[in-house]
């Protein structure tokens with residue numbers, strides 16, 4: 720379930736302290752250490768899944784829970800004007816932490832990327 724070398728696994732196990740915005744048995748959310756927008760939150764499953772490419776069919780419910788958490792946090796943060804959800808996968812997308820996470824970005828007008 721955990722990888723000892725992984726920073727998000729360390730945070731999941733409270734071996735590295737971080738203020739958790741949300742936590743339940745499946746996932747937690749923290750502020751990004753290097754925010755790209757005024758609100759930049761990472762929603763992270765507790766179990767170590769390196770990327771979308773490593774998802775198993777068993778993980779489908781978990782992925783749904785990440786998006787449900789994003790919706791709840793967007794309400795908590797009053798992001799009624801909108802927000803962006805991003806999952807970087809692999810080197811071309813700039814994935815730097817190899818533990819699946821959903822970025823929730825908001826609090827400012829953003830240019831469309833696609």
Ligand code: 5GP
Pocket residue numbers: 726737749750751752753754761806807813814815816817
């Ligand atoms: P990626 O580029 O893999 O999609 O995103 C990784 C994100 O994790 C980056 O935005 C980076 O700033 C953030 N990050 C890396 N290490 C830590 C950490 O120790 N704590 C927190 N809160 N964020 C981190």
Ligand code: ZN
Pocket residue numbers: 721722725726727728729766767768817818
């Ligand atoms: Zn991990």
